[in-house]
Amino acid sequence: MDNAICFLLNNRSVTLQADPLRSLLDTLREDFGLTGAKKGCGEGECGACAVLVDGRLVNSCITPVIAVEGKTVFTIEGLRETPRFQELSRCFAQAGAVQCGFCTPGMVMAAEALLMRNSFPTEQDIRTALSGNLCRCTGYSAIVAAIMTAAKEGEGLWPASFDPGI
């Protein structure tokens, strides 16, 4: 069995020889030096390691790297190059939504995943979208407010869409 795994990482094609069950998080942090995603729990519970795989939010700590073969992986480092990040970053700063910052990359990725599908979220939509992300500094209200503001003031940055959920 050939262990070469290929995927698109932040718009760059990469190939790696690795244990196929190695977590995507360890791969990102240790093999690619992308330390934005954090290991909070390592068990899928906290969202600090969240990244986008084919545009969907996943917890990279419990994603085996074989699962991203042929897919696109987008991390906070990739998002940083976009105007949407500038808007989220500005709103997080303005709302005081960052305390120690450990949860922030995951929170921002969860916000991006939400706004890509639903650019007019209600407060409840935001709380649901962040429900898998824990903030040990417990600054939830400021984070929700920051995303509300980003959606309003950043209108046009995300595709106009409305996801009614179920």
Place this chain on the structure above:
Amino acid sequence: MARVFRPGNLKEALHFLDAERAAVLAGGTDFMLKAGRYPGAEFAVLSIGHLHELKRIAIDAANVLSLGAVCTLSEILESPLVPLFLKLPIAEIGSPAIRNAATAGGNVCNASPAGDVLPMLYALDATLVLKSHGDQHEMQIRDFIQGPGLIRIAAGQMLTEIRIPLRQTWRCTWRKVGGRRANSVSKTSFYALIDRTSRGLGDVRIALGAIAPTVVRSREAERIILDAYRGKPSQRCTEIIALYDALISPIDDSRSCRDYRRTVSLGLLENFLTEVMRI
């Protein structure tokens, strides 16, 4: 290091399983935690999460919904073919990131007493399609799940499809009791369906989760509930609750305790009987 095979299609996957005893990897949300407990272990793994043939969602002429084994919970929630009485429990599983990875087949094969996909499958008499190289079987969910983490699957077999007979008139009640809104394993859960039309109550189904080694469902009790509703030899609520009390065997664990589980589970049942069924 585990040897992982990533087949190009279902045929290759079944061929591999035929030749080699391998653990199946779907979304990995249970698998990765289990595998992490055996670092350095040598075993063969068959990765199937990417197989399009196992992602089909369709309804056939007999109104049976089929869900491909590796449909993620998010894909099921997004499908216009899936009715609300299946979506409600799924929407409360894990978190968005978990639902994007976790598959329906993984929840079934993990066979956790607290698996939240299971109660509705029991209530709806779902069947499972098990395929192996050159063979195919269909089995009732209650025959497939034998106990916590125990499933009746032969060497070389894989779950490929979940088949659920639908009825447009079903209305469901779903209650999951957990430690927090997201990412919590059920302490206990309650799923019920009623089929009430202008002609009266046609059917009722009740499934209790996380309260015994496997989901608890009793056709006999359901018949008695129907009779009670139709005003036949008046069975009272307390007698029906006692029937279920005899069927459950809750345990103490890190998430909850026996007494709490029993009290809450039977309380949810009572609430359903009195408030929804109005017995």
